[in-house]
Amino acid sequence: MIRNFVLAGLAAAAFVFGPTAAEAGRDLDAIKARGTIRCGVQGPSNPGFGVPNAQGVWGGFNVEVCRAIAITIFNDPSKVEFVPVTTQSRFPALTNGEVDVLSNNTTWTLTRDTGVNRFNFPAIIFYDGQAIMVSRRLNVTSARGLNGATVCVQPGTTTELNLADFFRQNNMTFRPVVIEALDELRRAYDQGRCDVFTNDFAALAAQRTLLSNPRDHVILPERISKEPLGPTIRQGDEELTNIVAWTVFALIDAEEFGITQANVDQIAGSATDPRIRRLLGVEPGMGTAIGAANDQYARTIIKAFGNYGEMFERHLGVNTPLGLERGQNNIWTKGGLLYAPPAR
Amino acid sequence: MNRPVAPDALVHYVASEKLADLKPPASVLPPWPVALFRTYFGTPATAAITLVCLAILAWTLPPFLSWAFINATWTGTAAQCREAGGACWAFIGEKFWFSVFGLYPYELRWRPATVLVIFAVMVALSTQRLFWRRELVYAWFAVLAVMWGLMGGSVLGIPIPGLEPVATRLWGGWLVTIFLSVFGLAMAYPIGIMLALGRRSKRPIVRALSVTWIEFIRGVPLISLLFIATFIVPLFMPQGVEIDRLIRAQIAFIVFAAAYMAEVFRGGLQAIPKGQFEGADSLGLNYAQTMRFIVLPQALKITIPAQVNTFIGLFKDTTLVLIIGIFDFFTTLRSALGDSNWLGFATEAYLYAAFVYFIACYTMSRYSQRLEKDLSPERVR
Numbered sequence: 001m002i003r004n005f006v007l008a009g010l011a012a013a014a015f016v017f018g019p020t021a022a023e024a025g026r027d028l029d030a031i032k033a034r035g036t037i038r039c040g041v042q043g044p045s046n047p048g049f050g051v052p053n054a055q056g057v058w059g060g061f062n063v064e065v066c067r068a069i070a071i072t073i074f075n076d077p078s079k080v081e082f083v084p085v086t087t088q089s090r091f092p093a094l095t096n097g098e099v100d101v102l103s104n105n106t107t108w109t110l111t112r113d114t115g116v117n118r119f120n121f122p123a124i125i126f127y128d129g130q131a132i133m134v135s136r137r138l139n140v141t142s143a144r145g146l147n148g149a150t151v152c153v154q155p156g157t158t159t160e161l162n163l164a165d166f167f168r169q170n171n172m173t174f175r176p177v178v179i180e181a182l183d184e185l186r187r188a189y190d191q192g193r194c195d196v197f198t199n200d201f202a203a204l205a206a207q208r209t210l211l212s213n214p215r216d217h218v219i220l221p222e223r224i225s226k227e228p229l230g231p232t233i234r235q236g237d238e239e240l241t242n243i244v245a246w247t248v249f250a251l252i253d254a255e256e257f258g259i260t261q262a263n264v265d266q267i268a269g270s271a272t273d274p275r276i277r278r279l280l281g282v283e284p285g286m287g288t289a290i291g292a293a294n295d296q297y298a299r300t301i302i303k304a305f306g307n308y309g310e311m312f313e314r315h316l317g318v319n320t321p322l323g324l325e326r327g328q329n330n331i332w333t334k335g336g337l338l339y340a341p342p343a344r
Numbered sequence: 345m346n347r348p349v350a351p352d353a354l355v356h357y358v359a360s361e362k363l364a365d366l367k368p369p370a371s372v373l374p375p376w377p378v379a380l381f382r383t384y385f386g387t388p389a390t391a392a393i394t395l396v397c398l399a400i401l402a403w404t405l406p407p408f409l410s411w412a413f414i415n416a417t418w419t420g421t422a423a424q425c426r427e428a429g430g431a432c433w434a435f436i437g438e439k440f441w442f443s444v445f446g447l448y449p450y451e452l453r454w455r456p457a458t459v460l461v462i463f464a465v466m467v468a469l470s471t472q473r474l475f476w477r478r479e480l481v482y483a484w485f486a487v488l489a490v491m492w493g494l495m496g497g498s499v500l501g502i503p504i505p506g507l508e509p510v511a512t513r514l515w516g517g518w519l520v521t522i523f524l525s526v527f528g529l530a531m532a533y534p535i536g537i538m539l540a541l542g543r544r545s546k547r548p549i550v551r552a553l554s555v556t557w558i559e560f561i562r563g564v565p566l567i568s569l570l571f572i573a574t575f576i577v578p579l580f581m582p583q584g585v586e587i588d589r590l591i592r593a594q595i596a597f598i599v600f601a602a603a604y605m606a607e608v609f610r611g612g613l614q615a616i617p618k619g620q621f622e623g624a625d626s627l628g629l630n631y632a633q634t635m636r637f638i639v640l641p642q643a644l645k646i647t648i649p650a651q652v653n654t655f656i657g658l659f660k661d662t663t664l665v666l667i668i669g670i671f672d673f674f675t676t677l678r679s680a681l682g683d684s685n686w687l688g689f690a691t692e693a694y695l696y697a698a699f700v701y702f703i704a705c706y707t708m709s710r711y712s713q714r715l716e717k718d719l720s721p722e723r724v725r
Contacts, residue, residue: 044675045683052679056445056446057450089575092571209688210688
């Protein structure tokens with residue numbers, strides 16, 4: 001009998017000794033040697049930003065950012081390995097080289113940029129911030145009119161601290177309704193146990209779609225915290241920093257110049273604007289300067305995914321279930337914060 | 345022939361004719377309505393409890409049934425689900441295969457599907473004592489190689505021609521849950537036995553090592569072991585050496601499970617009377633023979649309930665790999681919840697998960713009960 005119990009155990013030994021992949025280096029050379037870039041995306045998933053579909057293929061805003069980076073490096077959007085990471089595991093995974101770039105809505109903060117983690121945030125891809133949602137029937141148009149409100153908030157988060165700061169700065173008081181689980185919190189708000197629901201803007205918009213009458217609720221314009229999100233890499237690789245930064249800038253520039261997925265080839269053929277000609281590689285040099293696979297990297301990216309605005313509208317915008325307004329995530333010429341340095 | 349005649353004094357003690365058969369005692373065989381009534385309304389206390397339970401059922405069951413079945417949407421889109429207002433089983437239907445295969449490349453899914461079938465057949469065979477022979481081990485080794493080769497496209501680093509390699513990173517769903525729990529427990533079993541024996545050993549070093557392993561691992565949550573295996577271990581690896589993340593998690597799981605199993609087995613060992621050891625000694629059996637033929641067969645048998653208890657606990661613990669981004673069955677469901685086209689069907693997903701885990705755990709429990717009975721004819725009451 002013992003033998004029989006032991007049998008299955010021995011059999012399992014074979015499982016442990018499988019194939020092993022080669023260790024990643026820690027810079028662009030290692031990525032190029034491996035032939036793929038390892039991109040950390042939020043696991044299990046993040047609505048609109050990164051979700052595997054029913055066939056197990058990742059899609060979403062952050063996922064396309066990684067594919068765009070792969071185009072810049074390899075001229076091939078399929079040269080990405082997506083590694084699911086969680087909020088707890090993302091920094092160790094980046095530090096130990098399991099991923100080359102995090103594209104999972106990591107906020108750029110001073111300590112993350114400079115502290116023991118020593119990461120780099122080459123560019124901001126999404127301006128998030130804590131927002132406040134109220135029911136339309138309250139007739140509130142500004143968060144400054146919320147004195148004495150009951151607020152649904154998750155405990156022990158920066159969300160709670162930001163909220164307290166905001167009300168104190170404005171000499172207002174509030175009564176918190178503190179519930180740990182986001183689903184429960186949303187239900188409490190939906191049932192009218194609190195007047196106000198606060199969370200980061202993108203998350204709040206996702207929660208709004210789950211209310212019984214989403215159209216009866218409005219997200220107020222104030223952002224009471226700054227959450228600049230962007231691809232995150234390890235410090236110390238200037239080439240990779242350049243590539244990530246100028247990939248993001250290409251998406252932003254393309255929208256500013258009105259270059260879209262549909263018209264990119266036509267514009268590349270007929271453009272006279274030197275800025276556009278440089279961006280699309282009609283005039284060579286820019287791709288080489290950032291270390292891209294070729295000078296047409298931006299053109300290939302736009303042809304694959306469109307400009308920043310098209311990506312935004314496809315995954316996050318008002319016509320998606322998330323229904324996000326562009327707001328701060330609009331081009332600087334249209335009142336947003338997206339601003340790319342000149343490509344020249 | 346003279347018939348013996350009973351003395352007169354005894355005659356009136358002997359029945360002269362057959363008495364009518366008595367009915368079975370009422371306590372043994374009341375008619376079922378009476379039995380039912382007595383069980384649920386026999387005393388005021390039971391009646392009160394029954395009424396309260398019925399009231400709770402009447403209060404909760406109709407809304408649940410109307411949600412789960414009457415107003416439920418079985419096929420269709422999220423919009424149709426929200427329209428109907430009931431449970432959205434269409435969501436589970438949409439994500440079902442994702443929950444089985446996880447991130448495994450879609451066009452290659454025949455490979456994990458084949459592996460699941462082979463695995464199911466092997467498990468079915470292995471549960472039958474008829475097949476508990478040496479050949480079964482060899483069969484498992486062969487099948488494991490085939491399964492691993494099919495899943496990953498290579499065996500022991502040698503690529504199989506015609507099979508595209510698939511990194512373990514992409515394995516997911518039921519397969520990862522099964523791999524983690526079945527191989528975790530199968531490996532933990534022999535290690536646990538060795539640790540249990542080591543802890544009772546007379547050699548101080550062996551004993552100290554076993555105690556250290558057991559106490560240290562039991563004193564640390566599984567989640568921190570998973571973190572150590574996933575993020576700390578790679579930092580100490582020499583450059584160029586990389587152990588797969590799934591395998592690191594698997595090792596952490598084995599180490600953890602072994603410590604718990606060891607204590608279960610130790611309980612069994614301590615329950616064996618000293619006379620059994622002395623008897624073995626008197627027969628001239630050495631330590632290994634004593635353990636193999638006398639002690640362990642009894643110790644393992646009597647700990648079956650505790651073993652299954654630990655098995656079920658550890659099986660459910662595999663869901664913790666969620667934290668380190670491995671897409672086991674439960675993680676795939678959590679992931680599916682983030683699909684912005686299907687937001688808000690968490691209840692359905694968790695019920696589906698509960699159903700699957702319940703089936704698995706209940707099967708384990710029933711099998712162990714049968715096994716216990718088969719192995720202990722002397723103790724069946």
